[in-house]
Amino acid sequence: MGRYVSDVTTILLARHGETDWNREGRWQGWADPPLNETGRAQAQRLAEELRQLPFDAVYASDLRRASETAEIVAEPHRVPVRTDAGLREIDVGSWSGLTRAEIEERFPGGERPDGETRAAHAARVLEAVERIARENLGRRILIVSHGGSLRAIRSQATDEPHHPLENCAVFELQFRDDRLTAPIG
Numbered sequence: 001m002g003r004y005v006s007d008v009t010t011i012l013l014a015r016h017g018e019t020d021w022n023r024e025g026r027w028q029g030w031a032d033p034p035l036n037e038t039g040r041a042q043a044q045r046l047a048e049e050l051r052q053l054p055f056d057a058v059y060a061s062d063l064r065r066a067s068e069t070a071e072i073v074a075e076p077h078r079v080p081v082r083t084d085a086g087l088r089e090i091d092v093g094s095w096s097g098l099t100r101a102e103i104e105e106r107f108p109g110g111e112r113p114d115g116e117t118r119a120a121h122a123a124r125v126l127e128a129v130e131r132i133a134r135e136n137l138g139r140r141i142l143i144v145s146h147g148g149s150l151r152a153i154r155s156q157a158t159d160e161p162h163h164p165l166e167n168c169a170v171f172e173l174q175f176r177d178d179r180l181t182a183p184i185g
Contacts, residue, residue, distance in 0.1 A: 007137040007138030008138065008174050008175065008176045009133040009134075009136050009137055009138065009139055009140075009141065009174065009175040009176075010139070010140040010141070010172060010174055010183075011129070011133060011140075011141055011142075011143060011172065011173045011174065011175060011180075012050070012053075012055065012140070012141070012142045012143070012170055012171075012172055013142075013143050013145065013150050013153060013154075013170065013171055013172070013173060014046060014069070014073065014142065014143070014144045014145075014168060014169065014170040015144075015145065015146065015147050015150055015165045015166070015167055015168060015169050015170075016035070016039070016043075016061075016063075016065040016066040016068075016069040016144055016145070016146060016167065016168070017035045017038070017039030017040060017041075017042040017043040017046075017065065017068075017069045017072075017167050017168050018035065018036055018038045018039035018042060018167045019033040019034065019035055019036055019039055019065050020033060020036050021033045021097070022039075022167060023036065023038070024099065025099045025100065026097050026098060026099055027092045027095045027096060027097065027098055027099075027103070028065075028089060028092075028096065028097075028146075029089055029090060029091050029092030029093070029095065029096045029115065030063070030088060030089065030091045030092075030096065031096045031097055032063050032064050032065075033064070033065065034064045034065065034068065035064070035065055035068050035069065039065065039068075039069070039167060039168075040068075040072065042069075042167050042168040043068070043069040043072035043073060043168060044072060045168065046069070046072075046073050046168045046170065047072050047073045047075065047076055049170070050073060050142070050170070051076050053140075054077070054140065055077060055079065055139075055140045055141055055142045056079070056136065056139040056140055056141060057079060057082070057136055057139060057141045057142070058070050058073070058074040058077075058079045058080070058081045058082070058141070058142045058143075058144070059081070059082050059083070059084055059087065059132050059141065059142070059143045059144070060081050060082075060083050060084070060087065060143070060144040060145070061083065061084065061085070061087040061088045061089070061144065061145050061146060061149070062083040062084065062085045062087075062088065063088055063089065063146070065146075066087070066144045066145055066146060067081060067083050067144070069144050069168065070142070070144035073142065073144065074142070084128055084132065086124055086125065086127060086128025086131070087125060087128050087129070087143065087144075087145045087146075087149060088124075088125075088145075088146070088149065089121075089145075089146035089147070089148050089149055090115070090116050090118065090121040090148045090149070091115040091116035091121070092112065092115045092116075093112055093113065093114035093115025093116075094106075094107070094112065094113055094114055094115070095107070095112055095115065118152075121148065121149070121152060122152040122155075122156070125145070125149045125152050125153055126152065126153060126156055126180075129143065129153055129175075129180065130175065130178075130179075130180065133175035133180070134175075134178075137175075147164060147165050150165055150171075151164075151165065153173070153180065154171065154173070156180055157173045157179075157180035157181055157182055158173075158181075158182045
Protein backbone atom coordinates (compact mmCIF):
# COMPACT_ATOMS: atom_id res chain seq x y z
CA MET A 1 0.00 0.00 0.00
CA GLY A 2 1.34 3.46 -0.94
CA ARG A 3 2.33 6.03 1.63
CA TYR A 4 -0.20 8.82 2.12
CA VAL A 5 1.43 12.24 2.18
CA SER A 6 -0.49 14.86 4.10
CA ASP A 7 2.19 17.53 4.20
CA VAL A 8 0.94 21.05 3.66
CA THR A 9 2.71 23.27 1.16
CA THR A 10 2.48 26.96 2.01
CA ILE A 11 2.40 29.11 -1.11
CA LEU A 12 3.04 32.85 -1.07
CA LEU A 13 1.70 34.34 -4.29
CA ALA A 14 2.86 37.78 -5.40
CA ARG A 15 2.08 39.95 -8.39
CA HIS A 16 4.98 41.46 -10.29
CA GLY A 17 6.04 45.10 -9.92
CA GLU A 18 4.86 47.91 -12.16
CA THR A 19 5.79 48.29 -15.83
CA ASP A 20 5.32 51.32 -18.04
CA TRP A 21 2.46 49.43 -19.70
CA ASN A 22 0.75 49.02 -16.30
CA ARG A 23 1.07 52.75 -15.75
CA GLU A 24 -0.34 53.48 -19.23
CA GLY A 25 -3.24 51.02 -18.81
CA ARG A 26 -2.04 48.76 -21.64
CA TRP A 27 -2.93 45.07 -21.82
CA GLN A 28 0.29 43.11 -21.50
CA GLY A 29 -0.61 39.45 -21.80
CA TRP A 30 2.44 37.63 -23.16
CA ALA A 31 4.20 40.86 -24.16
CA ASP A 32 7.40 41.26 -22.20
CA PRO A 33 7.92 44.84 -21.00
CA PRO A 34 10.41 45.12 -18.12
CA LEU A 35 9.80 46.59 -14.70
CA ASN A 36 10.10 50.35 -14.52
CA GLU A 37 11.78 52.18 -11.63
CA THR A 38 8.55 52.19 -9.61
CA GLY A 39 8.23 48.44 -10.18
CA ARG A 40 11.78 47.80 -8.99
CA ALA A 41 11.11 49.91 -5.87
CA GLN A 42 7.89 47.94 -5.24
CA ALA A 43 9.84 44.69 -5.54
CA GLN A 44 12.44 45.99 -3.08
CA ARG A 45 9.67 46.86 -0.59
CA LEU A 46 8.21 43.37 -1.01
CA ALA A 47 11.68 41.88 -0.44
CA GLU A 48 11.91 43.84 2.82
CA GLU A 49 8.39 42.79 3.84
CA LEU A 50 9.26 39.12 3.29
CA ARG A 51 12.87 39.29 4.53
CA GLN A 52 12.10 37.61 7.87
CA LEU A 53 9.76 35.03 6.37
CA PRO A 54 11.78 32.06 5.18
CA PHE A 55 10.87 30.23 2.00
CA ASP A 56 12.43 27.16 0.44
CA ALA A 57 11.88 27.78 -3.26
CA VAL A 58 10.97 30.62 -5.61
CA TYR A 59 9.13 30.28 -8.91
CA ALA A 60 8.13 32.94 -11.41
CA SER A 61 6.51 33.36 -14.77
CA ASP A 62 9.17 33.46 -17.47
CA LEU A 63 8.07 36.97 -18.48
CA ARG A 64 10.60 39.62 -17.37
CA ARG A 65 8.27 41.63 -15.14
CA ALA A 66 7.61 38.57 -12.98
CA SER A 67 11.07 36.98 -13.09
CA GLU A 68 12.81 40.26 -12.28
CA THR A 69 10.45 40.85 -9.34
CA ALA A 70 11.18 37.32 -8.12
CA GLU A 71 14.95 37.83 -8.41
CA ILE A 72 14.74 41.00 -6.28
CA VAL A 73 12.54 39.34 -3.63
CA ALA A 74 14.59 36.11 -3.53
CA GLU A 75 18.00 37.79 -3.30
CA PRO A 76 18.07 38.28 0.51
CA HIS A 77 17.09 34.62 0.92
CA ARG A 78 19.79 33.33 -1.44
CA VAL A 79 17.17 31.12 -3.11
CA PRO A 80 17.41 30.66 -6.89
CA VAL A 81 14.44 31.59 -9.05
CA ARG A 82 12.98 28.94 -11.33
CA THR A 83 10.93 30.25 -14.24
CA ASP A 84 7.87 28.44 -15.51
CA ALA A 85 5.91 29.45 -18.63
CA GLY A 86 2.80 27.87 -17.08
CA LEU A 87 2.63 30.84 -14.70
CA ARG A 88 2.31 33.41 -17.52
CA GLU A 89 -0.51 35.90 -17.80
CA ILE A 90 -3.38 35.16 -20.19
CA ASP A 91 -2.43 35.49 -23.87
CA VAL A 92 -4.54 38.46 -24.95
CA GLY A 93 -3.61 38.08 -28.62
CA SER A 94 -4.47 41.18 -30.69
CA TRP A 95 -5.24 43.19 -27.55
CA SER A 96 -1.57 43.14 -26.51
CA GLY A 97 -0.25 46.66 -26.02
CA LEU A 98 -3.64 48.31 -26.38
CA THR A 99 -5.52 50.47 -23.88
CA ARG A 100 -9.21 49.90 -23.13
CA ALA A 101 -10.11 52.85 -25.38
CA GLU A 102 -8.07 51.41 -28.26
CA ILE A 103 -9.71 48.00 -27.77
CA GLU A 104 -13.21 49.55 -27.86
CA GLU A 105 -12.27 51.40 -31.05
CA ARG A 106 -10.68 48.44 -32.86
CA PHE A 107 -12.87 45.62 -31.50
CA PRO A 108 -16.44 46.90 -31.12
CA GLY A 109 -18.36 44.76 -28.66
CA GLY A 110 -15.21 43.94 -26.71
CA GLU A 111 -14.76 40.45 -28.16
CA ARG A 112 -11.15 39.34 -28.40
CA PRO A 113 -10.66 37.58 -31.77
CA ASP A 114 -7.68 35.50 -30.71
CA GLY A 115 -5.41 34.60 -27.83
CA GLU A 116 -6.28 32.34 -24.93
CA THR A 117 -9.69 31.77 -23.35
CA ARG A 118 -10.10 32.50 -19.64
CA ALA A 119 -10.88 28.82 -19.04
CA ALA A 120 -7.73 27.65 -20.85
CA HIS A 121 -5.66 30.24 -18.98
CA ALA A 122 -7.07 29.22 -15.59
CA ALA A 123 -6.48 25.52 -16.33
CA ARG A 124 -2.87 26.19 -17.42
CA VAL A 125 -2.01 28.29 -14.38
CA LEU A 126 -3.73 25.94 -11.93
CA GLU A 127 -1.88 22.95 -13.39
CA ALA A 128 1.45 24.78 -13.00
CA VAL A 129 0.78 25.81 -9.39
CA GLU A 130 -0.43 22.36 -8.37
CA ARG A 131 2.59 20.72 -10.05
CA ILE A 132 4.96 23.12 -8.25
CA ALA A 133 3.17 22.49 -4.94
CA ARG A 134 3.43 18.71 -5.35
CA GLU A 135 7.17 19.07 -6.03
CA ASN A 136 7.52 21.03 -2.78
CA LEU A 137 5.31 19.16 -0.28
CA GLY A 138 5.77 20.41 3.26
CA ARG A 139 7.72 23.49 2.18
CA ARG A 140 7.02 27.24 1.93
CA ILE A 141 7.39 28.58 -1.58
CA LEU A 142 7.03 31.94 -3.29
CA ILE A 143 5.40 32.23 -6.71
CA VAL A 144 5.59 35.53 -8.60
CA SER A 145 3.09 35.82 -11.41
CA HIS A 146 0.52 38.20 -12.94
CA GLY A 147 -2.76 39.78 -11.87
CA GLY A 148 -5.03 37.65 -14.05
CA SER A 149 -3.14 34.47 -13.24
CA LEU A 150 -3.26 35.13 -9.50
CA ARG A 151 -7.00 35.90 -9.61
CA ALA A 152 -7.55 32.60 -11.45
CA ILE A 153 -5.56 30.72 -8.79
CA ARG A 154 -7.31 32.46 -5.90
CA SER A 155 -10.75 31.75 -7.36
CA GLN A 156 -9.95 28.02 -7.37
CA ALA A 157 -9.02 28.05 -3.68
CA THR A 158 -11.39 30.55 -2.09
CA ASP A 159 -14.85 32.03 -2.43
CA GLU A 160 -13.42 35.56 -2.28
CA PRO A 161 -14.55 38.10 -4.87
CA HIS A 162 -12.20 38.72 -7.79
CA HIS A 163 -10.61 42.04 -6.83
CA PRO A 164 -7.74 43.42 -8.87
CA LEU A 165 -4.36 42.91 -7.21
CA GLU A 166 -2.00 45.83 -6.83
CA ASN A 167 1.52 45.45 -8.15
CA CYS A 168 3.60 43.44 -5.64
CA ALA A 169 0.52 42.47 -3.61
CA VAL A 170 1.01 39.13 -1.87
CA PHE A 171 -1.36 36.55 -0.42
CA GLU A 172 -1.06 33.03 0.96
CA LEU A 173 -2.67 29.75 -0.02
CA GLN A 174 -2.02 26.20 1.06
CA PHE A 175 -1.83 22.98 -0.88
CA ARG A 176 -3.21 20.14 1.20
CA ASP A 177 -4.90 16.86 0.35
CA ASP A 178 -3.94 17.46 -3.31
CA ARG A 179 -5.81 20.76 -3.68
CA LEU A 180 -5.37 24.49 -3.16
CA THR A 181 -7.12 25.96 -0.13
CA ALA A 182 -7.21 29.11 1.91
CA PRO A 183 -4.96 28.98 4.99
CA ILE A 184 -6.56 27.44 8.06
CA GLY A 185 -6.68 29.64 11.13
